[in-house]
Amino acid sequence: MSEGLPFKLGAAVLQRIEPLVPANEPGGGDAQILASRRLARQRQFQTGRRCAAELLSALGSSVTEVGVAADRSPVWPPGFVGSITHKDTILGVAVAKASAVGAVGIDIERVLSPKLADDVESVCLIARERELGRRLGIERCLFATLCFSAKESLYKCLYPSVRRFFDHFAAEVIELDVAEGTMRLRLNEHLSSAAPLGRVLAGSFRLRDDHAFTSFELPP
Ligand SMILES: CC(C)(COP(=O)(O)OP(=O)(O)OC[C@H]1O[C@@H](n2cnc3c(N)ncnc32)[C@H](O)[C@@H]1OP(=O)(O)O)[C@@H](O)C(=O)NCCC(=O)NCCS
Structure with missing residues (x-):
């Protein structure tokens, strides 16, 4: 793992964080x-x-342009995988060779306010996840932020193979360890042959400056 970098990703994934100028x-x-x-x-x-x-x-890579598909997803040059995220004044990008990494997904979220955490809990989490957060004793806003961000980065990781929209109930957070920065999500829906119902996927996160940096990567 690359210690010191915001996303907890393997060494085969290059990552970059850039400041962004917000809209005035x-x-x-x-x-x-x-x-x-x-x-x-x-x-x-x-x-x-x-x-x-x-x-x-x-x-x-001799090709360095990243296209935009009709569904707004990024189109990486052949032989490469990657993911892009932006939140407020921070932008993150992760890229790897497809021979080393099958897929990568990253997301940045600012730790949610109590009001936004309410919204995420009701729109993006199932009752078992809310119960998990309580059982683990994780502060409610932080738990909602991590679950939401994990699902967004998992979506970006799986989308290139699934190629259709799937909502936040398609995956369920079943384990989360704040000290280790690890979590596991189980698919509650069959998304593709590589992402079948019941598959458990391991993700990672780091917390920095009031933001969660979540990530998933799959083997080739
Ligand atoms: C597409 C989505 C994941 C983007 O996340 P976001 O938090 O709104 O925005 P972020 O800044 O983190 O990410 C934006 C980047 O995601 C990338 N992106 C957009 N659609 C994508 C897709 N279908 N697959 C992979 N990456 C995608 C783009 O690179 C975009 O940046 P760009 O337009 O500058 O190139 C989100 O808008 C969405 O539709 N979520 C609902 C689906 C979901 O998360 N389901 C949960 C499944 S468990």
């Missing part, structure tokens, strides 16, 4: 606010592509 919210009306948000989104997109290109180049 200028006075003067909706049009200016929208223009400012559009600009921030453009910067976010471009920063992700620049970081991905640098990592692809470091891995020896």
Whole structure:
């Protein structure tokens, strides 16, 4: 594992974290606010592509462009896998050779407020998960954040093979160890031959500066 880096990923995965300039919210009306948000989104997109290109180049890829599929998922050059995430002022990118890593998914979330934790608990968690959090004695907002982020990074990891939307009830957090930064999720839905009902997938996380950095990687 690469100690000191935000995502707890194996050595075959290169990762990069970049600061992002957030949208400012200028006075003067909706049009200016929208223009400012559009600009921030453009910067976010471009920063992700620049970081991905640098990592692809470091891995020896002659193609360094990452495309965008019609469903908005990233299209990595043949022979490479990767994942992109952004939250507030932080952007993260992870890239690996497909010969070394089958798939990778990363996500960054700011630790949720009590109100957002309520929403996540009711929309993204099942009763057994809420009970797990209570049994483990993990603070409610932190537990909801970790579960939510884990499911988002698992989604990004599995999507290239599943190729369809699946919601937050498709996977269930069945173990979570805050001290170790590890968790296990079980699939409650058959997603693909490689991701069948009942498969248990191990993920990792680190907590830094009020943010959770979650990640999954699969063998080739
Ligand atoms: C697609 C999704 C996972 C993105 O996560 P997010 O927290 O909203 O946003 P993030 O900033 O972390 O990630 C955005 C990046 O994800 C990537 N992405 C978008 N769709 C993707 C997909 N289907 N598969 C993999 N990566 C995807 C893109 O690279 C995007 O960045 P870019 O547009 O600059 O290239 C999320 O919007 C979503 O649809 N979630 C619902 C599905 C889900 O999580 N189910 C749980 C299953 S257990």
